[in-house]
Amino acid sequence: MRGKESLFNIAEQILRAVKADGAEVLIFAEDSYLTRYANSEIHQNMAISNVNIGIRVRLGKKTGIAWTNRDDRDSLLDIVRTAETLASQMPEDPDLPELFGRVELGEVEGAFVESTANLTPAERARTVSRVIEILRPFKAFGVYSSGISEIVYLNTSGSRCYHRVTDAHLSVNAMGEGGSGWAQISSRDASSIDPEDVARRARRKAELSVNPIDVEPGEYTVILEELAFSTLLAFMGFMGFSAKSYQEGRSFLLGRLGEKVFSENLTIYDDPLDVRGFPVGFDFEGVPKKKLVLVDKGVAKNLVYDLKTAAKDGKESTGHALMPFHSFPYPGHMVVKPGSTSIDEIIRSTERGIFVTRFHYTNVIEPRAFVLTGMTRDGTFLIEDGTLVKGVKNLRFTDSMIDALSSVMAISKDLSLVSDTSWYGHRFPKGFLVPSVKLERFNFTGKTEF
Numbered sequence: 001m002r003g004k005e006s007l008f009n010i011a012e013q014i015l016r017a018v019k020a021d022g023a024e025v026l027i028f029a030e031d032s033y034l035t036r037y038a039n040s041e042i043h044q045n046m047a048i049s050n051v052n053i054g055i056r057v058r059l060g061k062k063t064g065i066a067w068t069n070r071d072d073r074d075s076l077l078d079i080v081r082t083a084e085t086l087a088s089q090m091p092e093d094p095d096l097p098e099l100f101g102r103v104e105l106g107e108v109e110g111a112f113v114e115s116t117a118n119l120t121p122a123e124r125a126r127t128v129s130r131v132i133e134i135l136r137p138f139k140a141f142g143v144y145s146s147g148i149s150e151i152v153y154l155n156t157s158g159s160r161c162y163h164r165v166t167d168a169h170l171s172v173n174a175m176g177e178g179g180s181g182w183a184q185i186s187s188r189d190a191s192s193i194d195p196e197d198v199a200r201r202a203r204r205k206a207e208l209s210v211n212p213i214d215v216e217p218g219e220y221t222v223i224l225e226e227l228a229f230s231t232l233l234a235f236m237g238f239m240g241f242s243a244k245s246y247q248e249g250r251s252f253l254l255g256r257l258g259e260k261v262f263s264e265n266l267t268i269y270d271d272p273l274d275v276r277g278f279p280v281g282f283d284f285e286g287v288p289k290k291k292l293v294l295v296d297k298g299v300a301k302n303l304v305y306d307l308k309t310a311a312k313d314g315k316e317s318t319g320h321a322l323m324p325f326h327s328f329p330y331p332g333h334m335v336v337k338p339g340s341t342s343i344d345e346i347i348r349s350t351e352r353g354i355f356v357t358r359f360h361y362t363n364v365i366e367p368r369a370f371v372l373t374g375m376t377r378d379g380t381f382l383i384e385d386g387t388l389v390k391g392v393k394n395l396r397f398t399d400s401m402i403d404a405l406s407s408v409m410a411i412s413k414d415l416s417l418v419s420d421t422s423w424y425g426h427r428f429p430k431g432f433l434v435p436s437v438k439l440e441r442f443n444f445t446g447k448t449e450f
Contacts, residue, residue, distance in 0.1 A: 243329055266408050351385060
């Protein structure tokens with residue numbers, strides 16, 4: 001971990017060298033650790049300590065962007081000159097907003113957990129070994145990752161923002177003849193991860209998945225476990241609630257803001273300050289974050305904005321700039337209001353249906369109708385008379401998620417933090433707090449041989 005003063009020093013060196021009309025500096029520093037296992041053996045241990053330093057300069061309405069992961073003085077001066085040269089050659093952007101005004105923001109209390117920051121390779125190995133032991137005779141596959149992320153944002157308007165957060169993620173895939181079962185957990189606090197619970201959940205699914213049966217495609221009552229439901233939320237975020245999608249005419253919420261779009265059982269908000277997730281107090285433009293209601297009892301309430309999209313609509317940024325130096329606001333900390341029953345009770349209340357652990361290769365078919373397609377994976381089961389009776393071969397779905405999420409029958413009372421468990425690119429954790437959900441109707445359009 002580099003620390004606030006060290007990273008501020010880097011950013012200030014850059015801003016002092018700027019000759020343009022204005023500039024922003026973003027720094028992502030990370031210490032990332034990963035233990036990967038396959039075929040019930042640890043086969044990879046890695047550690048990365050890296051810093052990504054970016055600048056966007058302004059020459060009137062022109063901008064130039066440059067990045068480096070070297071923090072020596074020559075490299076810092078080089079990205080300043082590179083960005084200024086690029087800006088001079090770019091066309092003007094008439095929609096370029098003003099820099100956000102002077103603000104000083106620090107860490108969200110509780111986001112950084114010392115024990116997670118100090119988690120050792122030996123501790124990760126012991127966790128993985130316990131998982132492997134519990135899964136036998138099934139083969140164990142997965143990742144145990146942990147890390148520290150720091151972010152700094154400074155601009156020439158006087159903004160100075162710093163944040164740090166820890167994260168840990170364990171994924172478990174139990175695989176045997178003809179079946180597999182997936183479970184995972186994410187947390188700021190590695191000590192809260194219970195590997196035995198995660199392993200037993202994965203094993204139970206693998207046991208039920210052995211020799212799966214055929215189920216004909218069609219419309220079913222479906223229970224989506226947290227990971228499957230989170231996939232739909234992720235697409236909902238950029239296909240519906242991003243102001244960029246709305247302004248470009250691609251949002252399924254066009255003409256529907258303020259109207260009932262989903263089931264009245266569904267309430268969703270974005271809360272980047274919720275310490276049950278991976279909290280952060282500002283976005284990548286230095287705008288303070290706060291809780292924002294997206295869906296209230298099925299009614300679509302708000303879009304999320306960054307500075308550019310907000311200026312276009314004559315609004316204020318909601319603090320949702322999530323792509324460094326590029327405009328595409330996104331709600332990265334969604335929370336679904338829980339229900340009042342357990343997942344076991346929801347299963348027992350289901351006469352016949354399909355239980356889905358997670359989706360695979362989910363893609364957009366028709367954005368304006370919120371039509372998605374994808375496959376089930378690693379734990380798909382037939383429910384009969386309130387019991388998971390047998391694994392079924394994976395199914396393809398193609399359906400309007402507006403229709404599907406208009407049929408919410410029950411929501412579990414427990415929320416899980418769902419986040420990515422593997423890292424590509426710079427580390428900066430985000431995640432959704434998600435329940436399991438029961439849908440009266442969900443359309444499966446094809447089946448597989450596995």
